[in-house]
Amino acid sequence: MPELPEVETARRLIADHALHRVIVDVDDSDSYVARPHPPGELRSALTGRSLTAVHRRGKTIWLETSPAGTTVAPGPELGIHLGMSGRIVVTDPDGTMAEGGDPYRYGTGPGRARWSRFTLTFADGGSLVLRDPRRLGRVRLNPDIGRLGPDATQVTPAQFRALLTKGTIAVKARLLDQSKIAGIGNLLADEILWQARVSPQERVDRLSAAQVNRVYRALRSVLEAALAGGGAHIGDMIAARHPGGTCPRDGAPMVHGTVGGRSTWWCSREQKPRHRG
């Protein structure tokens, strides 16, 4: 599920419920999710500390830690990425799930506990859990945030133009490049280009100035709506993203293909390339 809006929701959940609680145990036994750290490395680094601040850039969350009872001493930072199917669940001391958690996407039976891939246990009896059926999420110490481009909610028009239009790649593939602009996923990219009436296959060097401006404004609009509405799935076009779907604006058939290696849907009438390919 997670694109920028879902990750921001997880960040807020952590900010509201998981900070300043003393970590007394860490289950880092899933060595794939914790790669490249061997089991026990995260436990050794984090036990006895507290989470003291939570940040997000794009889809990456990272947490500052300090020795229990302080907020000053710098320590290892804990990076969390939700991957394709990850969720953060924070439980209160009595074991109830803190508001904002949403662990039930893949069922509600007791067996769902097996999707817990990484757990911080707090001294008060509560916990922070990364729950991730596909195990494509990851946790790691001191993540390299510098490899990410500016957060999609922060990018300025001038930055956007420079980052978007360099090179010759298809515009959708560029929107998905986290090292250029961080936070846009497959659904948001389709929704942004649909709102901008730009073909996902259009090469970035062939975009008109007007098209670049439309994509930028659509980016702002789509992110604002998704953050307010709670997710990338609420876009106007997303419901039409299936075989037989029609464009919500003009009723033309939606077209499906692969762009930048990802499943892509666009309006057959409004999102034609400017040039013949």
Next chain:
DNA sequence: ACTCGTGTTAGCTG
């Protein structure tokens, strides 16, 4: 049984 997928990245080619 078989295909697909809201993400990332190592490794490859040019």
Next chain:
DNA sequence: TCAGCTAACACGAG
């Protein structure tokens, strides 16, 4: 070195 593409990762859902 850079730009761009592909396979691999893993597993539930249709």
